[in-house]
Amino acid sequence: DAKTTQPPSMDCAEGRAANLPCNHSTISGNEYVYWYRQIHSQGPQYIIHGLKNNETNEMASLIITEDRKSSTLILPHATLRDTAVYYCIVRGDMRFGAGTRLTVKP
Amino acid sequence: GAVVSQHPSWVICKSGTSVKIECRSLDFQATTMFWYRQFPKQSLMLMATSNEGSKATYEQGVEKDKFLINHASLTLSTLTVTSAHPEDSSFYICSARDIGGSKNIQYFGAGTRLSVL
Numbered sequence: 001d002a003k004t005t006q007p008p009s010m011d012c013a014e015g016r017a018a019n020l021p022c023n024h025s026t027i028s029g030n031e032y033v034y035w036y037r038q039i040h041s042q043g044p045q046y047i048i049h050g051l052k053n054n055e056t057n058e059m060a061s062l063i064i065t066e067d068r069k070s071s072t073l074i075l076p077h078a079t080l081r082d083t084a085v086y087y088c089i090v091r092g093d094m095r096f097g098a099g100t101r102l103t104v105k106p
Numbered sequence: 107g108a109v110v111s112q113h114p115s116w117v118i119c120k121s122g123t124s125v126k127i128e129c130r131s132l133d134f135q136a137t138t139m140f141w142y143r144q145f146p147k148q149s150l151m152l153m154a155t156s157n158e159g160s161k162a163t164y165e166q167g168v169e170k171d172k173f174l175i176n177h178a179s180l181t182l183s184t185l186t187v188t189s190a191h192p193e194d195s196s197f198y199i200c201s202a203r204d205i206g207g208s209k210n211i212q213y214f215g216a217g218t219r220l221s222v223l
Contacts, residue, residue: 032210043112043199043214044150087149094140094201094212096150 004088009101012082018075020100022088025069031091033064035073037084038099044087047073078104108134110202112215119190120223127185127218129200135180136202140212141173144197156183180205190222 005023012018024033032051036044048055048062050071055062061074075082087099109132119125129139137158142150154164154175162175172194174186183202187194199217203210 034211036214038150041197041217041219043110043216044201046211046213049211085149095152096142098149 004090004097006086006088006097006100008098009103011103011105012075012078014080014104014106015077018078018082018102018104020073020075020086020088020102021070022072023070024088024090027068027090033062033068033071034089034094035060035062036087036089037082038087039081039084044096047086078102080104080106108132108202108204108211108213110200110213110215112200112218114218115216116219116221118221118223121191122189124186124188125190125220127187127198127200127220129183129185129202129215131181131202131204131213134202134204134206134213136183137180137205138203139177139183140201140203141175141183141185142199142201144199144217150199153185187220190220192222195220195222 032049034049035047038044048060050062050064064071083104085099085101087096111130113128139156141153144150153168154162156162156175156177158177164170177183197217197219201212201214203212
């Protein structure tokens with residue numbers, strides 16, 4: 001089963017793009033990449049997912065490398081409310097890694 | 107997105123009592139639901155996978171007789187913490203997989219904060 005590696009923390013200035021990387025070098029061909037975030041003391045919130053192609057929705061964009069060994073979640077215009085722990089998951093059984101704590105600063 | 111309701115949102119109980127937590131998918135059906143536990147400043151830890159109409163699958167180290175899971179319908183799963191002790195105090199979170207949707211997206215409840223005195 002694939003595992004993920006994410007930086008433990010990142011800072012981003014309000015209004016700027018936040019780019020959160022995730023390594024998943026052991027991902028198998030049929031495993032999707034999912035991104036969730038957890039704001040303090042709440043349940044995780046689904047953000048976006050993808051298989052091979054880049055994806056975009058109202059919340060974020062997901063860029064997946066051609067070899068699928070890594071991906072980047074992009075929040076195009078970060079706001080203070082985007083401060084949260086962001087999780088990249090590639091396992092169908094939804095086991096969470098440590099995630100990246102994103103802090104958006106004024 | 108789809109909505110998962112978790113109840114109660116917080117509960118305080120005395121040591122030795124049992125506590126039941128409900129997880130409902132409000133606008134979709136879920137053959138599979140997941141239960142997690144989260145301690146302060148830590149990530150979510152998967153406790154068990156609940157399948158409608160069958161026994162739950164527990165992760166290694168999780169006592170199935172202590173954490174009873176029932177998934178009696180396509181919209182409801184319950185977690186009962188039996189004979190709770192202070193070390194069971196934690197944030198419990200459920201999630202449900204939308205079988206009608208695509209790509210196995212899971213939606214999470216808001217969590218239940220359990221405090222055992």
